[in-house]
Amino acid sequence: MAKFNGGFGGNNNMAQIMRQAQKMQQNIAQAQEELADTEVVATAGGGMVEVVMTCDRKLSSIKIAPEAVDPDDVEMLEDMIVAGINEAMKLVEEEQERVMGPITGGLGGGLF
Secondary structure, three states: OOOOOOOOOOHHHHHHHHHHHHHHHHHHHHHHHHHHOOEEEEEEOOOOEEEEEEOOOOEEEEEEOHHHOOOOOHHHHHHHHHHHHHHHHHHHHHHHHHHHHHHHOOOHHHHO
């Protein structure tokens, strides 16, 4: 009769898998710290609006050029702010993938 030692080939393999998982967890934590300290800068409206965001998706600042403020066209300024934030989010996702991708096998961007 065959002897069954578990789905991963016994305790030695399970211990190795656990060590690898712990190492991956440490790498992820380190990468998340790096991302929290990394900022991206996005612009909209030809540089009239500048958005600075950390790669853990925290908005650091928004700068608006005085000439972008037109009381008769507030909607255009609102659109530029939205476009700047959306561009910053895109840059954050790209940076997250660059940092987390090698650790998570390409699953990092949407998960963190």
